[in-house]
Amino acid sequence: MAMKGGRGPVEITMRRIEEDEPEEDEPEDDASLGAYALQFGDRQIAVTNAGYGDADVTEWIRGVQRVHRERLRGGLCSAGAVDLVVGLCTFRRKPSLFFRKGTKKAAGADNHPIAVMSLCSGGHCLVLPVEDDEHGRCSYQRHPFSHPLAAFLGGRRTRFVGIGIKAAAERLERVWGVRLGDATELRPLVARAFGRQAVPPLKGGGGDADGLRKMAAVALKGVDAGKKPAAIEFNDWGCALYSRDEIMYAAVDAFLSCEIAEASFHEIAHRPPPHAKKDAV
DSSP states (O other), X not given: OOOOOOSSOOOEEEEEOOSSOOOTTOOTTBOOSEEEEEEETXXXXXXXXXXSOHHHHHHHHHHHHHHHHHHHHTTOOTTSSSSEEXXXXXXXXXXXXXXXXXXXOOTTOOXXXXXXXXXXXXXXXXXXXXXXXXXXXXXXXXXXXXXXXXXXXXXXXXXXXXXXXXXXXXXXXXXXXXXXXXXXXXXXXXXXXXXXXXXXXXXXXXXXXXXXXXXXHHHXXXXXXXXXXXXXXXXXXXXSSOBHHHHHHHHHHHHHHHHHHHHHHXXXXXXXXXXXXXXXX
């Protein structure tokens, strides 16, 4: 890991990688689909803001798998294992007023559905908006990229790690019909690696971005990821268009989840066995 802890929060910026000349009337804050470069301190992360097409998602999957193979060959896997580690975060739409108690619901309906999903591994992030209908059902199964992404999510040698990922996995299966191959909760993993004191208590009423950043400070050797703006932390992700800051922080959360998980797996894998400590005494 190349990140370094220092004084004050790391600088976080994101710029679009322009393949063509930008439109003159394109808003500066617009987060249109395409490729972005996220700068997180001294780390540069490639971010793909994908739509409902197959090409961007498939290219991202291939890129992540290629980087993982290169790291395996070079002995650079922090987890000390052959599994691919992927940070996964989900962002949900606020409950609908039309989703009333006692009304007849369509099969698979969800009043608090996943609206955006972000994944990150090996410095490559994917931010994927999820289309849903008026009943809160995801129409993902009708998307042309469902097969490659579903296969990737169900991979047996891929560990998906995040805060609240067990609940997210249940939603993925219930609403989308997609199973996560291996879902690992980040908080217990960090506690196992660095002790319970490294895991702050859960806060009610919203996300746990503050807890994620506190765990990053421990697992990533003093890295200060700053504070996530409240307007984004408690945002309604049911909007069809997202600002650049929303996409940036969605990618940052997945990136931190992956980095913290890899550091935790590395700490556990390289910890001396109990009998070794006794022998040393």
